[in-house]
Amino acid sequence: xxxxxxxxxxxxxxxxxxxxxxxxxxxxxxxxxxxxxxxxxxxxxxxxxxxxxxxxxxxxxxxxxxxxxxxxxxxxxxxxxxxxxxxxxxxxxxxxxxxxxxxxxxxxxxxxxxxxxxxxxxxxxxxxxxxxxxxxxxxxxxxxxxxxxxxxxxxxxxx
Numbered sequence: 234x235x236x237x238x239x240x241x242x243x244x245x246x247x248x249x250x251x252x253x254x255x256x257x258x259x260x261x262x263x264x265x266x267x268x269x270x271x272x273x274x275x276x277x278x279x280x281x282x283x284x285x286x287x288x289x290x291x292x293x294x295x296x297x298x299x300x301x302x303x304x305x306x307x308x309x310x311x312x313x314x315x316x317x318x319x320x321x322x323x324x325x326x327x328x329x330x331x332x333x334x335x336x337x338x339x340x341x342x343x344x345x346x347x348x349x350x351x352x353x354x355x356x357x358x359x360x361x362x363x364x365x366x367x368x369x370x371x372x373x374x375x376x377x378x379x380x381x382x383x384x385x386x387x388x389x390x391x392x
Contacts, residue, residue: 237308237355242344244371245276252276254344255371256309256354262371263364265309265317267341275341278348290345297350301327304350307343310357312364319343 243262244255252272253264267275274288287295297304302325311318319340325332338346347354356364 236358238358238361240354240356242275242279242348242354244374245272245279246374247272254341255367256356257368257371261361261364261366262368264367265340267344271339271341271345274345275348278345290342290349293346294349297323301325304346304352305333306353306355307338307340307347308355308357309340309343309360312360317360321346 238258238260240256240258242254243257246253246255248266251266251268252275254267254272254275255262255264257263271290274290277284277288278290284291296302302323305322305324307319307321309317309319317340319338320335321338321343322333322335325334344354346352
């Protein structure tokens with residue numbers, strides 16, 4: 234498998250048809266677009282807030298927990314025709330078996346699941362080498378928000 238680069242969510246910015254999620258580390262920042270519902274859930278998870286009733290990603294976490302399944306990691310593993318792909322690695326351990334499985338999933342769902350489970354987010358080399366570094370764009374967005382008096386980092390307000 235390709236080498237992996239660990240990233241974290243470094244910003245969320247409302248976009249015309251959803252939310253732009255900025256992912257990065259000390260080397261590079263890039264973005265993916267997610268729908269409004271998942272973007273809102275990611276913002277809530279980043280703030281450590283809980284909803285009164287479980288959202289879809291909360292439900293997934295409850296199902297995993299009920300069946301003894303843990304999230305090991307997520308990997309954004311491909312980028313084709315401006316569409317990102319990801320793999321969710323799960324581990325099931327009980328008295329009968331110890332099984333690790335990978336599931337194809339939308340990166341947006343994987344991000345929410347990784348945040349909820351406190352697990353790492355990785356990007357495969359093949360994707361890392363395709364994406365452009367937009368760290369300076371994120372800095373300009375942050376500066377503009379400060380100038381407009383918002384004074385908050387992207388993602389601090391619920392999108």
